[in-house]
Amino acid sequence: MVNYLWGGMILVSIVVAGAQGNIEVITSSMFDSAEKAVSVAISLLSIMAFWLGFMKIIEKSGLINIIQVILKPLAFFLFPQVPRNHPAMNAILMNMSANLLGMGNAATPFGIKAMEEMQKLNSRPEEATDEMCTFLAVNTSSLTLVPTTVIALRAATGSLNPAEIIGTTIVATFVSTFMALLFDRILRKRNRQEG
Amino acid sequence: MSAYIHEVPAWVIPVFVALVIVFALLRRVNVFEAFVEGAKEGVPMATRLVPYLVAMIVAVGLFRDSGAMDLLSHLLLPVLDALQVPAEILPLAVMRPVSGGSALAVTTELLHSYGPDSFIGRLASTMQGSTDTTLFVLTVYFGAVGIRKSRHALSVGLIGDLSGIVAAVFICNLVFG
Numbered sequence: 317m318v319n320y321l322w323g324g325m326i327l328v329s330i331v332v333a334g335a336q337g338n339i340e341v342i343t344s345s346m347f348d349s350a351e352k353a354v355s356v357a358i359s360l361l362s363i364m365a366f367w368l369g370f371m372k373i374i375e376k377s378g379l380i381n382i383i384q385v386i387l388k389p390l391a392f393f394l395f396p397q398v399p400r401n402h403p404a405m406n407a408i409l410m411n412m413s414a415n416l417l418g419m420g421n422a423a424t425p426f427g428i429k430a431m432e433e434m435q436k437l438n439s440r441p442e443e444a445t446d447e448m449c450t451f452l453a454v455n456t457s458s459l460t461l462v463p464t465t466v467i468a469l470r471a472a473t474g475s476l477n478p479a480e481i482i483g484t485t486i487v488a489t490f491v492s493t494f495m496a497l498l499f500d501r502i503l504r505k506r507n508r509q510e511g
Numbered sequence: 512m513s514a515y516i517h518e519v520p521a522w523v524i525p526v527f528v529a530l531v532i533v534f535a536l537l538r539r540v541n542v543f544e545a546f547v548e549g550a551k552e553g554v555p556m557a558t559r560l561v562p563y564l565v566a567m568i569v570a571v572g573l574f575r576d577s578g579a580m581d582l583l584s585h586l587l588l589p590v591l592d593a594l595q596v597p598a599e600i601l602p603l604a605v606m607r608p609v610s611g612g613s614a615l616a617v618t619t620e621l622l623h624s625y626g627p628d629s630f631i632g633r634l635a636s637t638m639q640g641s642t643d644t645t646l647f648v649l650t651v652y653f654g655a656v657g658i659r660k661s662r663h664a665l666s667v668g669l670i671g672d673l674s675g676i677v678a679a680v681f682i683c684n685l686v687f688g
Contacts, residue, residue: 321665325570325579333577341576349572353565356612357557360564364553370531372549373542377535417523427648428556428655435656443660444653449667452652456608456645456668457675463640464523469619470636475627481636487682488641492675499670503663 364425371410371426384409394454394497395447397437404433408451415454416461427455446504453496460489556655563654567646571610580605596680599631603638608672611644634683642675 333342374380387409398404407430414423430451438445444452463485470478535542574580584605588598596604603621606614618639625631645668653661 322566322570325574329570329573329577329579332579332582336578338578342573345572345576346569349569350565352572353568354561356568357561357564360560361553361557364557365550366553368553368556369546369548369550370528372545373535373540374531375549376545377531377538377540379531379534417527424651425553425556427652429552431652431656432556435658441656442658444658444662444664448652448658449662449664452649452661452664453667453671455652456643456648456664457671458641458643460640462523463636465615466618466636466640469615469622469639470627470632473619473622473627473632475622475632477628481633481640484633484637484679484682484686485640488637488675488679491678492642492671495674496667496671500663500667503666507663 360424363422364428367414367422367425368429370422371407371429374410375406380406380409383413387412394450397445397447398434399437402433402437404430404437407433412454412459415458417464423455423458427451449504450497450500453500454493457492457496458489459493460485560651560654563650567650571613571646575610575613594677594680595684596676597631597634599625600634600638600680603635604676607638607642607676608645608669611647614639614644630683630687633687634679637679637683638676641679642672645669645672 330339330342333339374383384406391405391408391412392400395405395408398408407426411423411426411430414426431448434445434448434451435441438448462482466481466485467478470481532542535545580602584601587605588601591601591604592598599621603614603617606617618635621635622632625635627633627636645665649661649664649668653664
């Protein structure tokens with residue numbers, strides 16, 4: 317599906333630009349974006365190095381155990397196939413707590429770490445496991461309690477009450493996460509992992 | 512009180528960082544060595560992501576710059592109309608699952624032109640905060656471990672986004688409408 321989406325986006329773009337007499341946009345856009353992608357990767361590198369370094373401190377100090385106590389029941393329910401003491405579970409818990417606090421850029425490194433650990437439990441390494449799909453559902457719909465970035469943005473644009481959207485955001489994020497998890501369960505059966 | 516609320520987001524991360532370090536020092540953890548050990552893992556991880564990011568950002572950039580995104584917005588207008596999504600918010604609704612940076616730019620632009628405390632401003636804020644960039648998360652998470660068959664993950668992500676948009680419109684109408 318990703319193959320068709322990716323190929324389709326590029327082909328549609330070329331056709332649309334051509335039809336509108338804008339074909340010269342394509343070449344410049346392609347190379348500008350490629351350059352942008354590398355700078356995004358570099359900023360990801362710095363963020364990842366920082367948060368993974370920090371996670372190690374959290375792990376070694378035993379603070380991870382305190383965080384785990386709070387989120388464990390939810391994580392065990394969502395990811396029954398991941399062994400409870402496996403490093404994958406630690407990374408999943410860190411990813412979930414970063415998401416809840418609205419620390420999006422901290423959630424990504426923990427999320428990738430969790431994927432790497434879950435991949436070690438995967439018997440068909442080219443194909444996503446049920447747990448991975450559920451994990452992606454949680455992350456694409458991003459369960460957030462405090463939308464830190466948006467609050468900061470509202471404050472910066474002169475809002476009289478930047479935090480007033482916390483309530484509505486929690487409702488919307490809860491609905492999107494619930495629906496994502498629900499459809500994850502429904503589609504999982506239709507879309508069984510081969511073998 | 513509202514003066515303090517302004518400050519809250521700025522304090523979240525610093526307080527968290529400070530608490531962790533104090534806790535670790537009390538537990539006699541070698542914080543510097545632990546940090547460096549963990550940070551090392553970030554380098555190969557980010558390097559492996561470069562090709563996936565180039566692939567995705569090029570496709571999204573083309574889609575936007577070619578005018579295809581505007582076309583898609585027009586095509587989706589009746590659907591979103593039926594769901595009572597205001598037309599002003601449409602670019603954000605289309606952009607949110609596709610590109611995090613662009614969505615944030617659209618939100619910033621909406622907050623500037625309509626004001627953060629207008630209905631559009633509050634709705635845009637709610638939408639921006641309630642879901643993450645599905646395409647980015649998919650690319651990065653699957654890319655990092657070399658998964659080729661993503662199974663139902665993309666459909667599930669997009670269903671989540673659509674539900675989030677509809678829920679944001681509904682709850683904002685109810686609370687701020």
